[in-house]
Amino acid sequence: MTKIAIIGAGASGLIAALHAKNRDNSIDLYEKNSIIGKKITVSGNGKCNIANKNITKYDYFGNNLDFLEYGLKEFGFLKFEKFCNEMGLYLSVKEDGKVYPRSFESTSVIKIFEEKLSEKGVNLHLSSEIKKITRQNDKFILEPNGKDINFYDKVLISTGSKASPKLGGSSFSENMAKSFGHNLFPSYPSLVQLETKKKQVSRMSGVKIEAKVTLLSKEYKKVSVEGDVLFTKYGLSGFAILDISFFVSKLLLENKKVILSIDMIPEFSIDKLQSIMIKNCRNNPNSSFDTMLMGLLPLKIAKYISFELGFAKKRLEDLSLKDVKKVIYLIKDFRCSIEDTHGFDYAEVCGGGIDTLEVDSKTMESKLVKNLYFSGESLDIVGKRGGYNFAFAWMSGYLAGKSLKG
Numbered sequence: 001m002t003k004i005a006i007i008g009a010g011a012s013g014l015i016a017a018l019h020a021k022n023r024d025n026s027i028d029l030y031e032k033n034s035i036i037g038k039k040i041t042v043s044g045n046g047k048c049n050i051a052n053k054n055i056t057k058y059d060y061f062g063n064n065l066d067f068l069e070y071g072l073k074e075f076g077f078l079k080f081e082k083f084c085n086e087m088g089l090y091l092s093v094k095e096d097g098k099v100y101p102r103s104f105e106s107t108s109v110i111k112i113f114e115e116k117l118s119e120k121g122v123n124l125h126l127s128s129e130i131k132k133i134t135r136q137n138d139k140f141i142l143e144p145n146g147k148d149i150n151f152y153d154k155v156l157i158s159t160g161s162k163a164s165p166k167l168g169g170s171s172f173s174e175n176m177a178k179s180f181g182h183n184l185f186p187s188y189p190s191l192v193q194l195e196t197k198k199k200q201v202s203r204m205s206g207v208k209i210e211a212k213v214t215l216l217s218k219e220y221k222k223v224s225v226e227g228d229v230l231f232t233k234y235g236l237s238g239f240a241i242l243d244i245s246f247f248v249s250k251l252l253l254e255n256k257k258v259i260l261s262i263d264m265i266p267e268f269s270i271d272k273l274q275s276i277m278i279k280n281c282r283n284n285p286n287s288s289f290d291t292m293l294m295g296l297l298p299l300k301i302a303k304y305i306s307f308e309l310g311f312a313k314k315r316l317e318d319l320s321l322k323d324v325k326k327v328i329y330l331i332k333d334f335r336c337s338i339e340d341t342h343g344f345d346y347a348e349v350c351g352g353g354i355d356t357l358e359v360d361s362k363t364m365e366s367k368l369v370k371n372l373y374f375s376g377e378s379l380d381i382v383g384k385r386g387g388y389n390f391a392f393a394w395m396s397g398y399l400a401g402k403s404l405k406g
């Protein structure tokens with residue numbers, strides 16, 4: 001009987017376990033948390049965004065995106081949907097491609113996986129942290145919780161990345177891959193909030209706007225995203241910030257200076273905004289400058305602009321064309337230097353990780369160590385926001401599981 005250990009019961013370890021189990025093997029699935037799939041439970045802002053229907057390799061970042069090609073053909077969305085439906089888990093696919101369980105509740109996903117693992121005879125060990133893996137002859141040795149010594153023929157490391165340690169994030173995969181001679185790309189937080197020392201940002205804390213955020217950098221040209229921007233005490237949050245954070249985090253890792261330009265009214269061009277303001281000045285000459293801005297932007301932003309320009313006491317009849325242009329400049333190109341990300345504790349995912357050139361893209365087996373496998377976020381593949389990261393975890397876990405079965 002082949003003895004298999006799967007370390008980490010997140011998306012990739014769970015699907016791997018179900019596909020690896022047969023009558024001729026025994027599977028121990030180790031999870032340090034007291035429940036399986038903790039990151040599934042918090043995904044999609046509680047609505048459980050577990051996949052995306054429209055996936056290409058261009059939805060991911062990594063040093064070797066060709067690694068994804070086989071998996072995308074072999075375990076695309078339709079196959080994932082079929083797998084879910086066969087387990088009794090039905091999906092809801094939104095227009096933007098985001099996929100949720102039909103119930104929009106993660107508990108359904110967790111419950112179904114728990115039952116299937118038990119039905120299939122996978123030995124699930126919860127609250128069981130693996131500290132290290134050693135090798136003796138052709139066996140792997142694991143000491144769950146530092147107690148028993150267990151020998152295995154094959155091991156899958158599906159312990160994810162160090163993003164969000166409170167939910168189970170750990171550097172176990174990196175440490176073990178390194179100990180087995182694998183090359184690693186330095187990991188960096190992604191889908192994460194950004195920190196700035198710019199005082200005006202913390203003064204506007206609590207304000208949320210729909211904006212366009214552009215990265216001003218020589219390395220990444222034309223990177224800009226539209227969406228929510230939330231001003232906070234430490235810096236910037238919101239979907240647009242999470243979306244652009246991959247590029248920012250990578251530049252910070254390389255010690256590059258990062259400046260973001262925020263367009264606070266992206267739906268109006270500069271010319272359009274100018275004509276709106278000039279018309280407003282003509283129609284309402286006795287209104288205060290603050291009142292005009294409050295018709296366009298939240299109060300705290302209006303106050304910041306009038307303070308910055310010294311226009312607090314101005315009435316609209318006193319505004320010159322030059323004044324209007326200064327206002328528009330601050331609204332359409334609010335510059336913010338980014339000093340850091342908010343860190344691994346708050347990141348949804350990590351970029352970097354195990355070099356995929358040293359892992360077989362069809363089986364997820366290490367090319368350096370026979371019978372050692374890696375899947376999911378531990379690998380140097382990170383996706384955009386919107387279900388892509390789970391999609392890769394399912395895909396790589398599926399391929400690993402099939403191959404573990406032998």
Ligand SMILES: Cc1cc2nc3c(=O)[nH]c(=O)nc-3n(C[C@H](O)[C@H](O)[C@H](O)COP(=O)(O)OP(=O)(O)OC[C@H]3O[C@@H](n4cnc5c(N)ncnc54)[C@H](O)[C@@H]3O)c2cc1C
Pocket residue numbers: 007008009010011012013030031032033036037038039040042043044045048049050051128129130131158159160161163164167168169170172347348349375376377378386387388389390391393
């Ligand atoms: C707040 C948040 C929201 C997210 N929302 C989305 C979303 O909406 N859509 C999306 O696609 N992605 C989302 N993600 C990212 C997604 O959760 C991950 O990409 C995905 O979970 C990776 O799956 P994985 O199986 O590789 O790793 P994980 O899900 O991290 O699973 C690894 C498991 O291994 C366990 N483990 C770690 N070390 C050990 C050890 N030494 N011994 C035993 N067990 C160990 C961990 O406890 C964990 O359960 C979100 C992440 C976070 C943090």
